[in-house]
Each structure stands twice: as C-alpha cells, then as structure tokens.
Amino acid sequence: MSVVKRTLPQPIGLTICELLTRFDAEGRFDLVRLLRVWPEVVGEGIARRTEVVQLKFNVATVKVAGAMWLQELSLMKPQILERLHQVLGATTIKDLRFVQGRLSRRQTPRLQPLARGLRRAIALPELADPGLRQAFDSLIEAWGRAPR
Numbered sequence: 001m002s003v004v005k006r007t008l009p010q011p012i013g014l015t016i017c018e019l020l021t022r023f024d025a026e027g028r029f030d031l032v033r034l035l036r037v038w039p040e041v042v043g044e045g046i047a048r049r050t051e052v053v054q055l056k057f058n059v060a061t062v063k064v065a066g067a068m069w070l071q072e073l074s075l076m077k078p079q080i081l082e083r084l085h086q087v088l089g090a091t092t093i094k095d096l097r098f099v100q101g102r103l104s105r106r107q108t109p110r111l112q113p114l115a116r117g118l119r120r121a122i123a124l125p126e127l128a129d130p131g132l133r134q135a136f137d138s139l140i141e142a143w144g145r146a147p148r
Contacts, residue, residue, distance in 0.1 A: 030092050031055040034084070041083045046073070051103045058094040060084075063101045070100050 034055055039047035049069050054061040064070045073080070077096050084093050124140075127133040 030088070033088055034060060034093065037084075037087050041087055042080060049103075053099075055093070058092065059097055060093050060095070061097045061099060063103060064098050065100075065103055067100060070098050073098050 031052070031054075035052050038050075038052050042050065046069075049065040050073070051063045052060060053063050062073070064073060073096075077098075081093065081096060084096075124133070124136055127136065
C-alpha cells in the first residue's frame with residue numbers, strides 16, 4: 001500500500017499566474033499587457049482620448065478621438081514607442097498605427113451643476129428714451145435666464 005503525500009494548499013492567484021505564464025509562451029497576452037500599461041505610458045490626458053483596439057504582427061492600432069490628436073500622437077510616436085519598449089520590452093511592439101474614430105469605451109463624466117449665487121439686479125443709469133430703457137431691461141432679463 002502506497003502512502004499519498006499531500007501538498008499544502010496554494011493561493012489561487014499564484015496558481016493562475018503560473019497557468020497564464022505557461023499559456024503565454026507565444027506572447028498571446030501582449031494586447032492585455034498593452035491595455036494595462038497604456039494609461040501609465042502615455043498619461044491620463046492622452047489615455048482618455050485614445051483606445052488601443054488591436055495588436056497584430058507587433059503593430060498596435062490605437063483609435064484616436066480627433067484629427068488634432070491623431071497628428072499630435074503621430075509626432076509623439078517615437079517617445080511613446082520608447083516608453084512602451086521600456087515597460088513591455090522591445091520585441092512586443094514594433095510600431096504604432098493611429099486611426100481616427102469614435103471611442104467605444106469612452107465614459108463621459110456627468111457634470112454636477114454648480115450652485116448659482118443669488119443674482120442681483122444691474123442698476124442702469126437713467127435713460128431718457130423709454131424704448132431704449134425697455135430694450136436694455138429685456139436684454140438683461142434674457143441674459144439672466146441664459147444657461148451657463
């Protein structure tokens with residue numbers, strides 16, 4: 001009769017990391033790593049206006065919110081690639097391709113309305129013409145109702 005030696009339980013996180021390392025032998029999770037480090041590499045301001053959409057043949061395709069950002073990021077491509085190489089290694093991403101499009105995961109924060117202070121009446125100098133006085137009064141009233 002053989003004695004079965006039991007091993008101590010191992011934390012599940014450690015086991016999952018070992019499995020992912022074994023599965024990632026061919027670099028299949030490079031896109032996941034890129035998505036995770038993108039905001040850190042480019043900064044929060046750029047990350048909000050971009051979205052990594054694809055990594056194929058070591059070329060990352062990044063969707064950009066507008067033409068201005070497309071041009072700006074094209075000019076910044078060498079610096080971004082250098083930072084990505086420092087974080088992910090030089091073999092993971094060889095080039096970046098920026099395309100313009102609508103961001104799918106964009107979360108626009110709901111702005112809270114600011115509390116308005118009490119409006120005080122604007123004192124106008126005495127105007128001799130009653131039509132002009134009425135025009136100014138209606139203009140000030142409309143200005144007071146306008147959203148800001």
